[in-house]
């Protein structure tokens with residue numbers, strides 16, 4: 232069995248629970264259910280390790296480079312675990328793991344700046360960046376390995392130590408990552424434990440924690456922020472989204488249809504920044520809708536371990552129920568299904584890629600984050616109106632503008648109220664891209680050089696010039 236890692240040691244855990252493969256709907260492995268005593272051990276180990284780890288940058292860079300090599304060398308093993316517990320195709324899981332290796336390598340190369348902000352007369356003032364101490368990192372089930380890697384890499388590069396908990400639905404690849412990383416890091420620097428939401432709540436409350444890094448739903452994020460207040464724990468939140476893509480009247484529908492499709496349906500739509508509402512100018516609406524429908528019909532849905540599959544199942548049973556609920560509500564709201572609309576396969580949580588149209592903006596499928604393989608197509612006649620509708624949400628994660636003229640799209644990009652805007656693409660990210668959700672989509676920044684600074688606090692040193 233894959234173990235937790237606490238203070239550099241494998242801990243099988245006194246209690247365990249079953250992990251379900253969404254392609255079969257059956258339990259295929261078990262994971263430790265971390266006890267309060269094991270959590271205490273993890274926090275104590277991270278606190279002890281912090282004293283030495285924060286001191287020197289050289290070993291931190293070396294460990295991160297080593298971590299990148301180790302993760303890349305285990306891409307197949309980790310990728311298989313991701314596919315089995317999360318559902319995405321093996322090719323995509325391996326891409327995720329290689330992306331995780333990239334996060335470690337990128338963090339190894341980042342500089343932590345010291346700024347001299349005053350250096351005249353009698354006084355020199357330097358601004359240093361110091362680590363916080365123990366970081367509690369909590370991750371969701373949609374991209375378990377790369378989200379964990381992003382948090383760990385930035386936290387430890389800055390000199391913090393980490394106690395990380397993956398989603399209870401997808402603990403295995405992250406636990407294995409924790410085991411593998413021990414080859415690169417001293418004991419206690421990276422601790423990985425597993426369990427449910429209650430374990431997450433205990434982590435947030437723990438007095439050893441000085442910084443929280445959370446990725447998950449907006450609802451849980453609000454609870455976490457409130458729970459962080461009594462101890463003033465610094466908190467980064469990467470939360471949900473309801474991304475709009477706006478397609479202008481000068482596009483080539485056939486050329487953009489595959490990119491639009493994968494911008495919405497990658498990982499079965501279970502991407503924080505996937506296209507979740509597609510606004511299309513009425514002049515090209517019919518042709519875009521037809522091209523997308525045609526493309527959706529060609530996509531093969533199946534077990535992610537089958538090389539013929541292009542799209543895996545919905546990842547969890549509760550998420551499948553939610554998708555079904557939103558589809559039923561969309562039908563009741565007068566929506567018309569162009570393609571899909573139902574489960575498929577004799578077992579597992581498969582759902583055919585689904586396109587809806589003729590829905591009002593108030594329909595739940597448009598107003599809420601669906602986080603599944605169902606996309607509403609919405610026509611518009613006036614670009615100003617499309618921007619207004621795109622911004623009429625509490626979310627502000629990302630968005631995209633599609634046009635034959637990049638200059639035209641650029642002008643509109645700044646009017647979208649969200650943290651990331653793509654032009655003629657959606658979901659392209661590199662390690663240097665910061666993620667900063669606006670409004671209910673987040674607090675603070677993760678990833679990139681700006682994200683690294685979030686794992687540091689400012690210390691100002693004032694000294695006489697000599």
Ligand code: NAD
Nearest residue numbers: 371372397398427428431432447448451454469470471503
């Ligand atoms: P979730 O909020 O249910 O769970 C995420 C993690 O938080 C899990 O590990 C869970 O056990 C833990 N948790 C839940 N409640 C908690 C609490 N009160 N205190 C402490 N820990 C708690 O989210 P999910 O269903 O796993 O993931 C899907 C959501 O994540 C979607 O809304 C998606 O948009 C969002 N997401 C955002 C980003 C981003 O970068 N903005 C990336 C991926 C996913």
